[in-house]
Amino acid sequence: AQSVTQPDARVTVSEGASLQLRCKYSYSGTPYLFWYVQYPRQGLQLLLKYYSGDPVVQGVNGFEAEFSKSNSSFHLRKASVHWSDSAVYFCVLSAGQGTGSKLSFGKGAKLTVSP
Amino acid sequence: NAGVIQTPRHKVTGKGQEATLWCEPISGHSAVFWYRQTIVQGLEFLTYFRNQAPIDDSGMPKERFSAQMPNQSHSTLKIQSTQPQDSAVYLCASSAGQCAETLYFGSGTRLTVL
Numbered sequence: 001a002q003s004v005t006q007p008d009a010r011v012t013v014s015e016g017a018s019l020q021l022r023c024k025y026s027y028s029g030t031p032y033l034f035w036y037v038q039y040p041r042q043g044l045q046l047l048l049k050y051y052s053g054d055p056v057v058q059g060v061n062g063f064e065a066e067f068s069k070s071n072s073s074f075h076l077r078k079a080s081v082h083w084s085d086s087a088v089y090f091c092v093l094s095a096g097q098g099t100g101s102k103l104s105f106g107k108g109a110k111l112t113v114s115p
Numbered sequence: 116n117a118g119v120i121q122t123p124r125h126k127v128t129g130k131g132q133e134a135t136l137w138c139e140p141i142s143g144h145s146a147v148f149w150y151r152q153t154i155v156q157g158l159e160f161l162t163y164f165r166n167q168a169p170i171d172d173s174g175m176p177k178e179r180f181s182a183q184m185p186n187q188s189h190s191t192l193k194i195q196s197t198q199p200q201d202s203a204v205y206l207c208a209s210s211a212g213q214c215a216e217t218l219y220f221g222s223g224t225r226l227t228v229l
Contacts (some may be wrong), residue, residue, distance in 0.1 A: 046217055
């Protein structure tokens with residue numbers, strides 16, 4: 001069985017502050033991990049993904065995430081948030097590469113960036 | 116590239132009526148996925164097609180829900196005899212098949228059953 005836990009359902013940070021959104025996964029095999037963002041009234045958009053190699057992956061708009069096998073984690077970070085980063089962020093796990101692998105979605109973390 | 120197109124954006128039905136949701140995947144993408152999103156349950160997988168063939172419908176409620184992909188340019192999700200608990204945002208996504216888990220999502224159809 002596989003699962004994803006995002007422990008912080010709501011996060012508020014001030015504009016210009018740094019951000020970390022936590023993600024823990026449970027899976028016995030090799031995970032493929034993603035972060036998606038959902039802006040209001042829109043579908044999900046891919047921020048970044050990790051398949052293998054360098055555990056720190058860069059994404060769009062200054063986001064990065066770090067994979068840790070020992071901690072079963074894939075935390076998302078940004079050095080300085082902007083008001084436009086306010087959205088819901090989903091951590092996603094795939095059990096295998098290849099079409100058809102069902103994805104496990106975290107419950108999402110709603111980020112509010114205050115002025 | 117217009118992305119994944121879902122229509123309608125909003126649909127309101129009365130209890131017991133039928134609802135048909137449409138999805139046009141990105142041209143050239145071989146896989147189409149349907150998800151349901153609610154506040155309580157989050158994102159739930161419903162069904163998935165590859166090259167128009169149904170591959171996995173394990174997330175579909177056994178009664179009243181059906182999905183089809185009659186051609187590579189569109190897929191439909193049909194809900195018969197809609198119930199208030201069917202109210203949700205239904206998301207369609209497509210992928211190219213190589214990096215299959217990179218899904219491209221539509222904006223969703225918000226279904227409200229009164």
